[in-house]
Amino acid sequence: MSAAFESTGWQQRRYRLAPWVRRHPTVAHRLPFFPPQEHTVNKSMVLVIADKSRARLFKADTPLGPITEIEAFAHPKGRLPARELVSDAHGRAFDSAGQGRHAMENDVDPRRQEALRFATALAERLEQGRVRREFDRLGLVASPQFLGLLRDALSDACRAQVCLELDKDLTQLGQARDIRERLPEKLYSTL
Structure with a gap:
C-alpha cells in the first residue's frame, strides 16, 4: 500500500x-x-412509544418490516391526580397592609412537573443508547403534550437522529403488530 x-x-x-x-x-x-464509511442502507431504528406514565422502546431493522419490543418503562406518578403529588398544603402569607392572610400557590403544575421528570429520564436512557450505538435512527410517537416535553429533553445529538415524529398516543395498544399498523408504511428513508 x-x-x-x-x-x-x-x-x-x-x-x-x-x-x-x-x-x-x-x-x-x-x-x-x-x-x-460503513454501509448505511440497513440502519436500525428505535421507536419510542410514550405518554406521561409509560414508555415502550421498539426496534425496527428495516423501514418496511415489523417492530419488536426491546424495553418498557413505567412511571406510576404520571397517573396520579395533582392533589396526591403535592404533600403539603399551600403556604400562607400576611398581606403587606392590613391583617388579612392568604394562601401562596405554586406556579408549577405538579402533573406537568412529573411528566417532565419522566421525559428527562427517558431522554437520558436514549442518550445512553446513542452513545453505545444501539440505534442509528430515532422515532418519537407520543401524546401531543408529552412529545413536546420529550423533544425538549433530548440532547442535540439525539435530536439529530430523529427521523420520525408522530403526535399519537399508542401506549394503550398491547401488541407490536397493532402499533405497527398505525405507523407509516415506510418508517424511514434508506438514502
Missing part, C-alpha cells in the same frame, strides 16, 4: 491513496483518500 505524507509543522499525517492515484504518481502527494 502506498502512502503520502503531508507535513504540518511537527506533525505528520498519513493517508491511504485512492487506487487510481497509484497510476498517476505526479498527483499522489496532493490527493488524500478517506475510506468510505
Whole structure:
C-alpha cells in the first residue's frame, strides 16, 4: 500500500491513496483518500412509544418490516391526580397592609412537573443508547403534550437522529403488530 505524507509543522499525517492515484504518481502527494464509511442502507431504528406514565422502546431493522419490543418503562406518578403529588398544603402569607392572610400557590403544575421528570429520564436512557450505538435512527410517537416535553429533553445529538415524529398516543395498544399498523408504511428513508 502506498502512502503520502503531508507535513504540518511537527506533525505528520498519513493517508491511504485512492487506487487510481497509484497510476498517476505526479498527483499522489496532493490527493488524500478517506475510506468510505460503513454501509448505511440497513440502519436500525428505535421507536419510542410514550405518554406521561409509560414508555415502550421498539426496534425496527428495516423501514418496511415489523417492530419488536426491546424495553418498557413505567412511571406510576404520571397517573396520579395533582392533589396526591403535592404533600403539603399551600403556604400562607400576611398581606403587606392590613391583617388579612392568604394562601401562596405554586406556579408549577405538579402533573406537568412529573411528566417532565419522566421525559428527562427517558431522554437520558436514549442518550445512553446513542452513545453505545444501539440505534442509528430515532422515532418519537407520543401524546401531543408529552412529545413536546420529550423533544425538549433530548440532547442535540439525539435530536439529530430523529427521523420520525408522530403526535399519537399508542401506549394503550398491547401488541407490536397493532402499533405497527398505525405507523407509516415506510418508517424511514434508506438514502
